[in-house]
Amino acid sequence: MRRIGFLINPVAGMGGPVGLKGTDGNVDEARKRGAVPHAQERAERTLQGLKNQPDLFFITCSGEMGEDTLRECGIRRYRVVYWCGKSSTAEDTKRAVSAFLQEKIDIILFCGGDGTARDVFSVAGRLVPILGIPAGVKMYSAVFAVDAAVAAVLVSGSYGIRDAEVMDVDEEAYRNGILDTHLYGIARIPARANMTQVAKQVFEEPDEERAKDEISRFIQEVMIPDSLYILGAGTTTEAIARRLGIQKTLLGVDVIYNGSLVASDADEKTLLNLADRYPETRIIVSPIGAQGFILGRGNQQISAAVVRKAGLHNLIVVATPHKLRETPSLYIDSGDPALDREFRESIPVISGYRIAQRKKIYRSS
Amino acid sequence: MQTKIVLDEEQIPKKWYNVQADLPAPLDPPLHPQTHKPIGPADLSAIFPMELIRQEVTTDRYVDIPEDVRDVLRLWRPSPLYRAHRLEKFLKTPAKIYYKWEGVSPAGSHKTNTSVPQAYYNMKAGIERLATETGAGQWGSALAFATMLYDLKCTIYMVRSSYTQKPYRKSMMQVWGAECIPSPSNRTNAGRAMLEKDPETPGSLGIAISEAVEDAAGHSNTNYSLGSVLNHVCLHQSVIGLECREQLAMVDDYPDVVIGCVGGGSNFAGISFPFAGDKLTGKHKNTDLIGVEPASCPSLTKGLYTYDLADEAGYTPLLKMFTLGHDFVPPAMHAGGLRYHGDSPIVSRLVHDGVMRAVAYHQSEVFLAAQTFARTEGIIVAPETSHAVKGAIDEALVCRKSGEEKTILFNCSGHGNFDMSAYDAFYAGQLVDYEYPDELIKQALGRIPKIT
Numbered sequence: 001m002r003r004i005g006f007l008i009n010p011v012a013g014m015g016g017p018v019g020l021k022g023t024d025g026n027v028d029e030a031r032k033r034g035a036v037p038h039a040q041e042r043a044e045r046t047l048q049g050l051k052n053q054p055d056l057f058f059i060t061c062s063g064e065m066g067e068d069t070l071r072e073c074g075i076r077r078y079r080v081v082y083w084c085g086k087s088s089t090a091e092d093t094k095r096a097v098s099a100f101l102q103e104k105i106d107i108i109l110f111c112g113g114d115g116t117a118r119d120v121f122s123v124a125g126r127l128v129p130i131l132g133i134p135a136g137v138k139m140y141s142a143v144f145a146v147d148a149a150v151a152a153v154l155v156s157g158s159y160g161i162r163d164a165e166v167m168d169v170d171e172e173a174y175r176n177g178i179l180d181t182h183l184y185g186i187a188r189i190p191a192r193a194n195m196t197q198v199a200k201q202v203f204e205e206p207d208e209e210r211a212k213d214e215i216s217r218f219i220q221e222v223m224i225p226d227s228l229y230i231l232g233a234g235t236t237t238e239a240i241a242r243r244l245g246i247q248k249t250l251l252g253v254d255v256i257y258n259g260s261l262v263a264s265d266a267d268e269k270t271l272l273n274l275a276d277r278y279p280e281t282r283i284i285v286s287p288i289g290a291q292g293f294i295l296g297r298g299n300q301q302i303s304a305a306v307v308r309k310a311g312l313h314n315l316i317v318v319a320t321p322h323k324l325r326e327t328p329s330l331y332i333d334s335g336d337p338a339l340d341r342e343f344r345e346s347i348p349v350i351s352g353y354r355i356a357q358r359k360k361i362y363r364s365s
Numbered sequence: 366m367q368t369k370i371v372l373d374e375e376q377i378p379k380k381w382y383n384v385q386a387d388l389p390a391p392l393d394p395p396l397h398p399q400t401h402k403p404i405g406p407a408d409l410s411a412i413f414p415m416e417l418i419r420q421e422v423t424t425d426r427y428v429d430i431p432e433d434v435r436d437v438l439r440l441w442r443p444s445p446l447y448r449a450h451r452l453e454k455f456l457k458t459p460a461k462i463y464y465k466w467e468g469v470s471p472a473g474s475h476k477t478n479t480s481v482p483q484a485y486y487n488m489k490a491g492i493e494r495l496a497t498e499t500g501a502g503q504w505g506s507a508l509a510f511a512t513m514l515y516d517l518k519c520t521i522y523m524v525r526s527s528y529t530q531k532p533y534r535k536s537m538m539q540v541w542g543a544e545c546i547p548s549p550s551n552r553t554n555a556g557r558a559m560l561e562k563d564p565e566t567p568g569s570l571g572i573a574i575s576e577a578v579e580d581a582a583g584h585s586n587t588n589y590s591l592g593s594v595l596n597h598v599c600l601h602q603s604v605i606g607l608e609c610r611e612q613l614a615m616v617d618d619y620p621d622v623v624i625g626c627v628g629g630g631s632n633f634a635g636i637s638f639p640f641a642g643d644k645l646t647g648k649h650k651n652t653d654l655i656g657v658e659p660a661s662c663p664s665l666t667k668g669l670y671t672y673d674l675a676d677e678a679g680y681t682p683l684l685k686m687f688t689l690g691h692d693f694v695p696p697a698m699h700a701g702g703l704r705y706h707g708d709s710p711i712v713s714r715l716v717h718d719g720v721m722r723a724v725a726y727h728q729s730e731v732f733l734a735a736q737t738f739a740r741t742e743g744i745i746v747a748p749e750t751s752h753a754v755k756g757a758i759d760e761a762l763v764c765r766k767s768g769e770e771k772t773i774l775f776n777c778s779g780h781g782n783f784d785m786s787a788y789d790a791f792y793a794g795q796l797v798d799y800e801y802p803d804e805l806i807k808q809a810l811g812r813i814p815k816i817t
Contacts, residue, residue: 328794
C-alpha cells in the first residue's frame with residue numbers, strides 16, 4: 001500500500017488570470033478582481049487517474065485543502081490528519097506537511113505553484129519525494145509534473161527518484177516586472193523512467209546518482225592544474241566537489257583551486273576578485289529550474305561580468321541525462337544581452353564519462 | 366534511364382584486392398599487449414586459423430577467393446549498383462549519385478562477405494566452434510549464417526544495449542543455430558570483472574571482444590572471429606569496391622567521391638580500398654575517399670593516431686590506429702555497429718597519410734538523411750548506413766552550390782528493417798545528439814599504453 005500525503009493550495013493560481021503574477025499574500029485582492037479558484041479542478045484531474053488504484057492510501061487535510069476533492073472524486077481510502085481554518089495560508093501548508101511526516105508517507109502530492117512548492121519543501125526537505133500538480137501562476141521550480149494527468153501516472157506507477165530544484169521567486173519584485181529567482185532547495189521527485197521506457201530505449205545511466213558519478217569522474221579527469229574552478233549550485237556540481245574530497249555548499253557557488261576549496265558560497269564580488277588573481281578561470285554550471293537556465297536563475301553570483309572574465313569558452317555545462325530529458329532546451333538570461341548573444345545556437349552538455357549531448361540554447365532577450 | 370547496374374554471377378571477383386601492396390610503406394606491426402614486441406603468427410594461432418593469419422600479414426596485391434566461397438557468395442553477389450535518380454532530383458543536384466546495395470545478403474548487410482570466408486577457413490582448419498562479438502547484431506547474424514553453412518557451432522557475445530534494443534537480430538542468430546549471450550556476461554573473466562565494476566553497464570564492443578577472445582583462447586576446438594578492423598576482414602570486403610569499379614565502367618563512369626560509414630572500418634574499406642589503390646598507384650589521383658562516423662564516437666576525426674588495445678580487457682594485440690582510448694564506452698546510440706573506440710589500422714593509416722578523410726555527424730541529422738533516402742529511393746537503411754547516406758547527400762548539396770557534376774558513390778551497407786524502434790524514436794523527437802567532448806579531453810588519452 002503506497003501512502004500519499006495529499007494537499008491542495010486552494011488559492012494557488014488565482015492571481016494569474018487577474019494580472020497579479022502570483023497569489024502569495026494577495027488572495028483578497030485576487031478575489032476582488034474576480035479571480036476564481038481552479039486548483040481543485042486541476043487536482044481532480046489527477047485524482048480521477050488515481051481513484052481506481054486500490055493500493056493507494058491518502059493522508060490529507062480537511063475541507064478544500066484535500067478532503068473535499070477526494071470525496072468528490074469518489075475516493076474513500078483516506079484519512080485526515082490536519083484540520084485547517086476557513087481560509088488556508090502558507091502556514092497551513094507547512095503544518096499539514098509536518099502532520100504528513102508523522103504518518104510514514106511515501107510521497108507528497110501537492111497542488112499549487114512555486115509558492116506552495118517552497119512551503120512543502122521547507123518542511124519535507126529531502127526526507128520524502130514530492131510532486132506538484134501544476135496550478136500556480138509561476139512554475140519555475142522543477143518539481144511539477146508536466147500536467148495533472150501525468151502526475152497521476154507518476155505517483156501510481158513504479159518510479160525512480162531524481163533531484164529537482166525548488167525556486168524561490170520574489171513575487172513583489174515579479175509584480176514590478178523584475179524576475180528575481182533564487183535556488184531555494186533541491187527536492188527529490190519521482191523520476192519519469194517508466195514513462196520514457198514506452199519507446200523501449202534504455203540509453204544512459206539509469207540511476208541519477210551513478211550518472212553524477214560518471215560526470216564527476218570525467219570532470220576530474222580533465223581538470224587542469226593551476227586553474228580556478230567556479231562551481232555553480234546543484235547536486236551535480238556538488239558531486240564533482242565530493243569526488244575531489246571537497247564539501248561544497250549545495251545551493252551556493254564555491255571555488256576550487258588545485259583540489260582545495262578557496263571560497264565557499266561566494267558572491268559575485270568574491271568571484272571577480274578571485275578571477276583577477278588567477279591566470280585561468282573555468283566555470284562549471286548545471287541547468288537550474290524547470291526551464292533549464294544555465295545562467296541567470298539560481299546562480300546569479302556567476303554574473304555576466306564573471307563569465308566574461310573567465311571567457312565563454314571556459315564555461316562547462318554539466319547535467320545528468322535525466323535532467324536533460326526533462327529540459328529539452330537550455331536557457332540563458334545573464335542580464336547582459338550582448339553576452340547572451342555571444343552563445344552559439346547549441347552547446348555540448350557533459351552528461352556522462354566522455355559523453356556530451358548537444359542542446360539548443362534559448363536566450364531570454 | 367538505367368537505374369540498376371548488375372553484373373553476371375560469373376563476374377563475382379575471383380581475387381580479393383589487398384591495398385597493403387600499394388601502401389608506400391608497410392603498416393606498423395601489431396604488438397604483443399604484454400611485451401610490446403611485434404607479434405608473430407604463433408601468437409595468433411590460438412585464436413585464428415593459419416590461412417587468415419597469412420592473409421592478415423600478406424602484402425600480395427591479390428589473394429585468390431576459394432571456389433567454394435564464391436559458390437556461397439552467389440547467393441547474393443554480385444550485389445546491384447543503383448543510380449539514385451530520385452534522390453538526385455529531390456536534391457536538385459547536378460551530381461550523379463550511385464549506391465552499392467549490400468542489404469541483399471541473407472543477413473541484410475555487407476558482413477557476410479567476410480563471415481563466409483572466415484567460417485570456411487576455420488572449418489578447413491578443423492575448428493568446431495567460433496566465438497565472436499557483435500554490436501548492433503549485424504555481424505553476429507552474418508557469422509551465425511556462415512557457421513551454419515559449414516556445420517560449425519557459434520557463440521556470440523552481443524553488446525548488452527543492442528541485445529535489449531534489437532531482439533530480432535538475436536532471433537535471426539537463433540534461426541541459424543547460434544547461441545547469443547548479452548555482454549558483459551558471467552561466462553568469462555573479462556565479463557565478470559566488468560559486471561563487478563559496473564553491474565548496469567550498457568556494454569561495448571571492446572568488452573564483448575574481450576569475452577569472445579577469452580572464450581576462444583580457453584578452448585582448443587574454438588577460434589575467434591572478428592567482423593571488422595583487421596586486415597583480412599578489409600581484404601574480404603574488397604569485393605564491394607571491385608564490383609563497383611566494374612559496374613561503373615559499364616556505364617562509362619568512375620567516382621570522384623567514395624563514401625562509407627565507419628565503425629571498425631570494414632564496409633568503408635570494402636567500397637574504398639580498390640579506389641584507394643587506384644589513387645596510390647597514380648591511376649586516379651584525385652578521388653575523394655570519405656569515411657563517415659558518429660559525432661558520439663569520432664575516432665578518425667577526434668582520436669589520436671597511436672598504438673592502443675583493440676579490446677577493453679587487454680587480450681588483443683596493440684594496433685596502430687586512430688583511437689579514443691580502449692577504456693572509452695561510447696554512448697548507446699542507435700548505430701550500435703559504429704560504437705568502437707578504434708579503427709582499422711589500414712583505414713587509420715590512409716586517413717593519417719591524407720589518402721582518405723573523415724567527417725562526423727550527429728544522430729538526428731543522419732536519421733533525417735535516412736528519411737530523405739527512404740522517401741526518394743525507397744530503401745530504409747540501417748542507422749549505421751544512414752551516416753554514409755548523410756555524407757553522400759551533403760556532398761551532392763556541395764555540388765548543387767558549386768555546379769560540379771561529380772560522381773558520388775556510397776556504400777549502402779545494410780537495411781534497417783530491424784531498427785524501426787530507432788526510427789520511432791526519431792519521429793518521437795527522442796533522439797539525443799551525443800558527442801565526444803574533445804575540447805576537454807586531451808589529457809584523457811594519456812591512459813593509452815605508451816609505445817615508442
